[in-house]
Amino acid sequence: MPFAPVIRSQQTLRRPAVVSGVGYWGGRANRVELRPAAAGTGVVFVRDDLPVPVRIPALVENRVDAVARTNLAVAGVTVQMVEHVLSALAGLAVDCCEIHVTAEELPGLDGSSHAYVDAIDAAGIESLGAPVVPIVVDRTVRLGDELSWVEVSPPRFAGLAIEYELDYCHAAIGRQQLKLDVTPGSYREQLAAARTFLAVEEAERLQAAGLGLAVGHRDLLVFGDDGPIGNTLRWPDECVRHKMLDLVGDLALAGQPLHATVRASRSGHRLNAAAAARMVAEYRDAVAVS
Numbered sequence: 001m002p003f004a005p006v007i008r009s010q011q012t013l014r015r016p017a018v019v020s021g022v023g024y025w026g027g028r029a030n031r032v033e034l035r036p037a038a039a040g041t042g043v044v045f046v047r048d049d050l051p052v053p054v055r056i057p058a059l060v061e062n063r064v065d066a067v068a069r070t071n072l073a074v075a076g077v078t079v080q081m082v083e084h085v086l087s088a089l090a091g092l093a094v095d096c097c098e099i100h101v102t103a104e105e106l107p108g109l110d111g112s113s114h115a116y117v118d119a120i121d122a123a124g125i126e127s128l129g130a131p132v133v134p135i136v137v138d139r140t141v142r143l144g145d146e147l148s149w150v151e152v153s154p155p156r157f158a159g160l161a162i163e164y165e166l167d168y169c170h171a172a173i174g175r176q177q178l179k180l181d182v183t184p185g186s187y188r189e190q191l192a193a194a195r196t197f198l199a200v201e202e203a204e205r206l207q208a209a210g211l212g213l214a215v216g217h218r219d220l221l222v223f224g225d226d227g228p229i230g231n232t233l234r235w236p237d238e239c240v241r242h243k244m245l246d247l248v249g250d251l252a253l254a255g256q257p258l259h260a261t262v263r264a265s266r267s268g269h270r271l272n273a274a275a276a277a278r279m280v281a282e283y284r285d286a287v288a289v290s
Contacts, residue, residue, distance in 0.1 A: 010132040012036045012096040014124035019115050021107025024215050030103035037096040039130035045079045046100045060253035060277045070269045080105040087249030088116035091187030095132050111196035111220035135283045137260040143274050148266040150275040155259040165265040166240040172227045176240035194241035197221035251276045
């Protein structure tokens with residue numbers, strides 16, 4: 001039997017929080033201001049750099065395909081690489097927030113969500129007094145193929161549990177596995193500081209194509225044959241932790257807290273978002289017939 005929904009109050013920030021940095025892909029500076037929002041707002045990006053600010057709700061129906069990142073768009077207006085800030089908000093159980101930005105692409109920072117978590121913690125989190133109803137998964141669904149897949153099952157506790165298997169086919173990264181019940185405490189301690197990673201060959205291909213030119217080896221984990229180049233791992237299994245961080249951010253596009261056990265192997269942003277979309281669709285179908 002699935003767990004009964006645990007209804008808690010929606011939460012937002014006590015005061016605004018600011019994080020600034022440069023985007024990995026385009027190299028433009030961006031000032032990101034996380035602002036308190038009213039109950040029912042959800043998480044919404046606001047493009048303040050445009051003549052008329054455009055609001056882009058962080059919902060899976062607004063996701064657009066992109067390489068190695070999660071982008072959202074409304075009426076042709078886009079925000080890019082949103083997964084890390086969404087992961088921080090979801091990991092800390094912040095339900096309502098306006099994210100005001102001064103450029104299209106969110107800053108890469110150190111490749112993790114740690115700066116967002118620090119900013120949110122400094123601002124504080126408060127209850128809005130209105131209930132938030134989670135999506136509680138009641139049956140097992142599997143998406144993908146034999147190589148890359150995501151499986152969503154009923155929860156083992158009243159929240160989100162993740163089991164991830166990483167097999168990167170790179171000698172210095174190898175195969176990594178991790179299981180975690182995602183709570184604000186475990187997110188802060190076990191996931192938030194895990195950084196983006198890639199092989200040096202991938203980094204060189206991107207820069208040859210004119211992408212990531214402002215990014216160096218200190219800005220994320222670039223792996224050579226013997227390990228990270230010019231950098232030190234924060235955990236021996238930091239790479240699988242970052243994949244879980246991304247998964248939390250992509251699943252946040254469901255727009256509601258998730259009570260589920262999610263198992264994944266070699267999944268990326270597209271497959272993660274497909275799992276979120278499936279959970280949303282089944283939840284809406286269940287509500288419609290209830």
